[in-house]
Each structure stands twice: as structure tokens, then as C-alpha cells.
Amino acid sequence: LAKTTQPISMDSYEGQEVNITCSHNNIATNDYITWYQQFPSQGPRFIIQGYKTKVTNEVASLFIPADRKSSTLSLPRVSLSDTAVYYCLGGDQTGANNLFFGTGTRLTVIP
């Protein structure tokens, strides 16, 4: 199971691009990197998942370098509604799809 480390908190102004970096030095060959978003008093919500290089969807982009020891979640032009906690997770190889969340990064978007 990949242990992940990410900043505890970040602030950003509306309209800016936000990059949240996560380190996962012991990521295993078969592990994917997945990011979840959680608003207060709600369950986490899947944002994006990748294995290597770059993945983009309608919400975010995920950059994973060749050594896969880190990854960066990029949120383009954030709005106030993007204020949330963002979790970076390494994949579990047991096939049971267990997720182990760290403390996450609390992003605060400022008007």
C-alpha cells in the first residue's frame, strides 16, 4: 500500500490554477494514483485516476512523472465551490479496493 504525503492546506484566489502535489515514494508497480474531493459533511467524491504521464477530464488534470514517486493534481481556474479537502491515494493491490485516506489537503478558495 502506497503511503502518500501531501500539504495540509493551501489557499488560492478565484480564477487561478491550483496544483496540489502528492508524494508516494513506495508506490508499487500495479498501483494507480487516485484523487478524491470531500466537501464538509459529505462523503468523498472521485475526481481523477491515473497510472503515469498525464490524464485529463472535465474537472482536473493529473500529472505523474516517469518515476511515479509523485503526482500533481491540477485544478484549472478554481471557483469558491472548489473549496474542499483533496485526498491523494495509492492503489491497493489486494483487489479488495480498500482505500486508505491520509489527512488530505484543505484547499480554500478566496474571492
Place this chain on the structure above:
Amino acid sequence: ETGVTQTPRHLVMGMTNKKSLKCEQHLGHNAMYWYKQSAKKPLELMFVYNFKEQTENNSVPSRFSPECPNSSHLFLHLHTLQPEDSALYLCASSQVRVEDSYNEQFFGPGTRLTVL
């Protein structure tokens, strides 16, 4: 709306009460999970059910008792809880496939539990 519902949304109980949390998923998934989220702490995985069989119990005290009667329903029975058990209890489901190392989990809105 994630396709996973939880009831009740809020629950206040005394330490001697017995109550149950209910989770239902409408996604046709084959795995369900209970998580606990205390204030200012990471989510903690409590129980995992794959194909209605419990496959994970992360050293959860016996005052928490899960039940999975079918692949769509999951219960968490509570009895003689402690004030430190107050937390947000989240249910999730996913479709486990042997060929994949990872699958997306869909979370319900949670039950906010307060133990007096």
C-alpha cells in the same frame, strides 16, 4: 446524488442505547464499505464486504457490528457506544473486478452520530 443512500442522516444516542445505521446502494455494485471520520482525523476504514462476505475488519471494537444481508444493503449495528465514537459514518460501494487493481468507490452522504 451518488447512488448510495444512508439513513438516518443525523443520530443522537445515549451510551446505553442500541441503534442501527442503514446504507443502500442502487448501482449494482458487489462490494460495500463502512468508514468512520472523526473531527480533524483521516477517514478510517472499518469494514469491507465483498460479495456479501466480510473481508476486512480493521480492529473495530465489538460494540460496532456490521451486517450485509445482500449486495445492495449494509447495516452498522451500534450498542453501548462511547462519546468518542461520535463521528461521521460513511458508507461506500464499488464494483470489484479481479483484473483491476483499483476501482472507484461511491460514497453516501454519511450519518452524523453523536453519543451523549
